[in-house]
Amino acid sequence: MSATPLYPLRFEPILKELIWGGRRLESVLGKTLGAGAHYAESWEVADHRDDVSRVAEGPLKGVSLRDLVRERGEEVLGPALGPRAQFPLLVKFLDAHQVLSVQVHPDDALGRKLADDNGKTEAWVVIHVEPGGRIYAGLRPGVTRDEFAAAIAAGAVEPLLHQFEPRPGDCILIPAGTVHAIGAGVVLAEIQQMSDATFRVFDWGRLGPDGKPRQLHVAQALESTDYAAGPVEPIAPQAEPIEGGLRERLARCPYFALERLRLESAAGVGSAERFTILLGLGGTAEVWHGGVGARLGFGQTLLLPAALGTCAIAPANAGEAVVLTCVVS
Numbered sequence: 001m002s003a004t005p006l007y008p009l010r011f012e013p014i015l016k017e018l019i020w021g022g023r024r025l026e027s028v029l030g031k032t033l034g035a036g037a038h039y040a041e042s043w044e045v046a047d048h049r050d051d052v053s054r055v056a057e058g059p060l061k062g063v064s065l066r067d068l069v070r071e072r073g074e075e076v077l078g079p080a081l082g083p084r085a086q087f088p089l090l091v092k093f094l095d096a097h098q099v100l101s102v103q104v105h106p107d108d109a110l111g112r113k114l115a116d117d118n119g120k121t122e123a124w125v126v127i128h129v130e131p132g133g134r135i136y137a138g139l140r141p142g143v144t145r146d147e148f149a150a151a152i153a154a155g156a157v158e159p160l161l162h163q164f165e166p167r168p169g170d171c172i173l174i175p176a177g178t179v180h181a182i183g184a185g186v187v188l189a190e191i192q193q194m195s196d197a198t199f200r201v202f203d204w205g206r207l208g209p210d211g212k213p214r215q216l217h218v219a220q221a222l223e224s225t226d227y228a229a230g231p232v233e234p235i236a237p238q239a240e241p242i243e244g245g246l247r248e249r250l251a252r253c254p255y256f257a258l259e260r261l262r263l264e265s266a267a268g269v270g271s272a273e274r275f276t277i278l279l280g281l282g283g284t285a286e287v288w289h290g291g292v293g294a295r296l297g298f299g300q301t302l303l304l305p306a307a308l309g310t311c312a313i314a315p316a317n318a319g320e321a322v323v324l325t326c327v328v329s
């Protein structure tokens with residue numbers, strides 16, 4: 001595959017069935033699901049243990065992201081990142097048909113120590129909210145480790161959590177150490193470090209598929225929680241006009257930076273310095289490389305390898321296309 005020119009890469013979604021999932025990955029985002037009732041996550045770009053994305057179309061169809069990073073790392077990742085053993089970002093869509101467990105993720109040091117995994121800082125971009133949908137993000141001000149531990153022991157965690165009703169388009173950054181849960185009826189895109197290190201503290205009294213409560217990880221969660229962090233609110237986007245439309249700066253952290261493009265005509269996207277992941281969040285866009293257009297519909301994802309440099313992107317039809325761009329910061 002070393003001689004095959006790179007192009008905007010579309011991957012096969014990796015679908016995850018979990019107790020809290022539903023059918024909105026299909027009904028809202030247009031994914032093709034099987035017959036199950038609990039589709040929770042669609043991993044769009046992943047290189048984590050047994051979950052490795054494979055190219056869905058074109059000359060590299062079937063090639064894994066892991067092999068692309070191993071064999072063509074500099075072309076895919078870009079010179080700004082340097083050599084990496086693993087693709088650094090995990091991008092997924094989530095359908096919280098039911099509320100997710102209240103959980104916290106470790107930072108890199110605690111992730112290695114407690115879960116043999118990377119740390120997990122994540123960000124959400126809300127796509128769809130049923131009436132009354134909630135986001136729980138951060139502990140209320142002043143909650144101590146002792147108070148949090150007592151609430152977990154009593155099964156009364158919710159009153160300690162900061163919560164709000166999200167709106168479509170909201171972007172929420174959840175640094176490692178932030179206690180959080182996604183409420184029922186929320187569909188969102190999640191961009192995160194390549195990690196699955198999750199410590200559950202409360203599962204709302206729910207039973208797992210086997211009829212037993214799902215495992216909690218209270219000691220690890222208490223150790224991983226940042227008690228000084230406090231409530232988390234949606235980010236107020238900073239918008240600026242660009243050629244072709246508007247660019248909004250959303251979450252930025254040491255691991256990734258997110259921007260939302262609202263395109264009415266052609267613009268440039270991508271950089272020779274680092275890869276860019278594109279998520280279609282409204283309308284349909286087309287990304288042009290080497291005279292070939294790749295469609296980016298609502299709920300779809302493309303990876304632009306760094307070697308492509310800057311590509312042209314434009315709405316495929318009259319009207320606006322909304323595209324989220326994700327890069328390693």
Ligand SMILES: [Zn+2]
Binds near residue numbers: 103105122180
């Ligand atoms: Zn999480």
